[in-house]
Amino acid sequence: MPLDPTIARVTDRIIERSRDSRKTYLDRMAAAAAEGPRRAHLSCGNQAHAYAAMGGDKDSLAAGRVPNLGIVTAYNDMLSAHQPFETYPARIKEAARRAGATAQVAGGVPAMCDGVTQGQVGMELSLFSRDVIALATGVALSHNVFDATVYLGVCDKIVPGLVIAAATFGYIPGVFIPAGPMVSGLPNDEKAKVRQQFATGEVGRDKLMEAEMASYHGPGTCTFYGTANTNQMLMEVMGLHLPGASFVNPGTPLRDALTDAGTARALEITALGNDYRPVSEILDEKAFVNGIVGLMATGGSTNLVIHLPAMARAAGVLLDVEDFDDISQATPLMAKVYPNGLADVNHFHAAGGLGFMIGQLLDAGLLHPDTRTVAGDGLARYTEEPRLIDGTLGWVPGPRESLNDKVLRPASDPFQPTGGLRELKGSLGRGVIKVSAVKPEHRMIEAPVRVFEDQEDVKAAFRRGEFTADTVIVVRFQGPRANGMPELHALTPTLSVLLDRGLKVALVTDGRMSGASGKVPAAIHVCPEAVAGGPLARLEDGDMVRLDAEAGTLDVLTDLSGRTAATPDLSGNGHGVGRELFAMFRQAACDATDGGAVVV
Numbered sequence: 001m002p003l004d005p006t007i008a009r010v011t012d013r014i015i016e017r018s019r020d021s022r023k024t025y026l027d028r029m030a031a032a033a034a035e036g037p038r039r040a041h042l043s044c045g046n047q048a049h050a051y052a053a054m055g056g057d058k059d060s061l062a063a064g065r066v067p068n069l070g071i072v073t074a075y076n077d078m079l080s081a082h083q084p085f086e087t088y089p090a091r092i093k094e095a096a097r098r099a100g101a102t103a104q105v106a107g108g109v110p111a112m113c114d115g116v117t118q119g120q121v122g123m124e125l126s127l128f129s130r131d132v133i134a135l136a137t138g139v140a141l142s143h144n145v146f147d148a149t150v151y152l153g154v155c156d157k158i159v160p161g162l163v164i165a166a167a168t169f170g171y172i173p174g175v176f177i178p179a180g181p182m183v184s185g186l187p188n189d190e191k192a193k194v195r196q197q198f199a200t201g202e203v204g205r206d207k208l209m210e211a212e213m214a215s216y217h218g219p220g221t222c223t224f225y226g227t228a229n230t231n232q233m234l235m236e237v238m239g240l241h242l243p244g245a246s247f248v249n250p251g252t253p254l255r256d257a258l259t260d261a262g263t264a265r266a267l268e269i270t271a272l273g274n275d276y277r278p279v280s281e282i283l284d285e286k287a288f289v290n291g292i293v294g295l296m297a298t299g300g301s302t303n304l305v306i307h308l309p310a311m312a313r314a315a316g317v318l319l320d321v322e323d324f325d326d327i328s329q330a331t332p333l334m335a336k337v338y339p340n341g342l343a344d345v346n347h348f349h350a351a352g353g354l355g356f357m358i359g360q361l362l363d364a365g366l367l368h369p370d371t372r373t374v375a376g377d378g379l380a381r382y383t384e385e386p387r388l389i390d391g392t393l394g395w396v397p398g399p400r401e402s403l404n405d406k407v408l409r410p411a412s413d414p415f416q417p418t419g420g421l422r423e424l425k426g427s428l429g430r431g432v433i434k435v436s437a438v439k440p441e442h443r444m445i446e447a448p449v450r451v452f453e454d455q456e457d458v459k460a461a462f463r464r465g466e467f468t469a470d471t472v473i474v475v476r477f478q479g480p481r482a483n484g485m486p487e488l489h490a491l492t493p494t495l496s497v498l499l500d501r502g503l504k505v506a507l508v509t510d511g512r513m514s515g516a517s518g519k520v521p522a523a524i525h526v527c528p529e530a531v532a533g534g535p536l537a538r539l540e541d542g543d544m545v546r547l548d549a550e551a552g553t554l555d556v557l558t559d560l561s562g563r564t565a566a567t568p569d570l571s572g573n574g575h576g577v578g579r580e581l582f583a584m585f586r587q588a589a590c591d592a593t594d595g596g597a598v599v600v
Helices: 005-017 019-034 044-051 055-063 083-098 121-141 158-168 188-199 205-215 227-237 253-268 285-298 304-314 321-330 345-350 353-363 379-383 455-463 489-500 579-588
Strands: 068-073 102-108 148-152 174-176 384-389 392-397 421-426 429-434 444-452 471-475 505-509 522-527 544-548 553-556
Touching: 005 019, 005 285, 005 321, 044 055, 055 102, 068 083, 068 121, 068 253, 083 102, 083 148, 083 253, 102 121, 121 158, 121 304, 121 579, 148 158, 148 253, 158 174, 158 227, 158 304, 174 253, 188 205, 188 489, 227 285, 227 304, 227 353, 227 379, 253 384, 253 392, 285 304, 285 321, 285 353, 304 321, 321 421, 321 429, 345 353, 353 379, 353 384, 379 384, 444 455, 444 505, 455 471, 455 489, 471 489, 471 544, 489 505, 505 544
Parallel strands: 068 102, 068 148, 148 174, 421 553, 444 471, 471 505, 505 522
Antiparallel strands: 384 392, 421 429, 429 522, 444 544, 544 553
16 A cells, blocks of 8 residues: 555655754764674673672673673552563563573663642653653663663653663664553543542542542553553554554463563564664654554544654654644544543453554555564564464464454544644644544634633632633643643543533643543643743733634634733742752753653
C-alpha cells in the first residue's frame, strides 16, 4: 500500500526541519560508535571497580569477549506499574548468563505516580521529573561499561525520560522491557460516577475510597488509557519493545518469557554481534511519525504532545504541534478505551490490540513500514503476537479482524474518521485539545470566562454554587515556568458535573490535563504561557472567549488592547515538598509546544 500523502508530506516536512540537527546528532553517534565497545577504553583499575561485586561473572567481565548489559530500572513498590520490576534484575542477569553474557544494574531512576500527586503540590514536580530521569540515566550509563541497555519503566514521565537518555546514548542499543497492566477491576466509568457523586456530596469519603481501591487494586499499570498505557503503545509502534510486549499482565508465564526474550535480543544487537542496532538508528523521523499516528489512532494521552517533542529533540528530530494536527486529520480513531469509551486496556488487548491496529494502519498506508526496530527490519513484525507453545516463546500472526468492534475497529470503519487530538490557534495563543472523548455538541463554546490562578479556587467556587450559566473556566499561571505545569485532572469531576447539569463549559489553561482527559472540552498547553506574558494574563472575568475544536480555534472576542497583564503571586510555588529544588528548572524550561524541557 502506498504511503498516505499526508503522512508522507508531514514526514518530509519534519526531515527538512530537522536536517541540520539530525545530521549533527548522527555524526556524534557515529563518532562514539567508532570507538568500539566501551570497556576497551577503561584502565584495569577502572574495570576492577566496576566488577568488584560481580562474583562469578567477574571472569567474563574482565575478559571482555561477551556483551555486558546495563539495566536501568525505575522500580519502586509505591507505584503499582513499577512494583513488578523488583524481580526483573535477577531474572535479566540469569537470562544473560544463559546467553553466555553478563548484566549489571547500571542505576535506578525516580518514578513518581501522578495518581498519588493529583491535586497535590507534589504534582508541580511531575513534569520536571522527566528531565531528572534523563539525567539520572545519564549518570548510570556514564560508567561506560555497557554494550547495550535494557530500560525498565512504564509510566507517565518515566518512559519519556528514559527515551531522552536512550537517544543521548544512542550509539548503544537499547530495549525497553515493560511490566504490563493490572488485571481489570472496578470499571473505570463506575469509578468516575462515584467521583462525581462525591463532588456533589451524594456519597461520602468511605464510598469514594471503596471505589478507588476497587479500581486501583494490584500490580501493573492503571487500566484506563492514560499516559502510562499510551507510552507502552508508543514503545511498540516506534520499535523499542518486542512485538506484542506492551499489554501482557504482570506475573504471568508469558510476561516472564517476554522479559527473557527482551534480554536475549538486547544482547544480540550489540556491536559485538552481527546485527548492531543502536537506538540512534531506530529513533528517526519515521519512527516519531509512526508514534504520532499510533497516538491518534488510539485516542492517546495529551501528555505525549509535550513528551514526544522532547524525546525527538534528544535524537535531533524537531517536531511541531502542526505535525500532530495534520497527522490527526489523516488518521482514523480505531479504539474506544476509557476515557474515550467503556473498555479498559485489557479489553483492547483481547480485542486484537496493537497487532491488529498496526496491521490495519500498515494496510491503509498510514504507518511507515520500513523502520528499523529492535526486533528486525520493518514494522510488519509488530502485526504478530507472542505465544507460549509447549513452554517455548514464539510469535504467530495477529488477528486480521477485530474480536470486539465496540472496542477496536478496522481503519476502514473507524469510530471517527480523524484522530483524537487537535491543535488550537487564535488570539489566545496555541494549544491542543483532546476531542476523542468529547461529544460533537460540546466541541464549540462561546461564553464569558471566569479566571482563576489555582484549581482549588475553581472547586471552592463550585461548592459555593457560582457556576450557573455557560462558562469558560480559565486556570492560568500553570505553565512550566510558573509552577512546573501540573496536571489539573482533579478538576475533571467538578467540570463533568457542570456539563451533566446542561451547562456548556470548557477549561482553558496553560497547564496540563491528565492523560485520562475526559468528556469536558479542555484547551491545554496554551502558549505563550501567562507568566511569560501570554494573552491569558490579560483576561478578566466576563471577557468573551470562543473555543471551537472543530475549526481548531481559540479566540478572545473582547478587545484586550491597552490592558495590563496580571502579575501572578508565585510566592507559594517555590517551597515545600521539594519544590525549592526545582527553581532552576522553572527558570530554564522551554515552551510546552517544544516539550517544556530543561535538558534538551
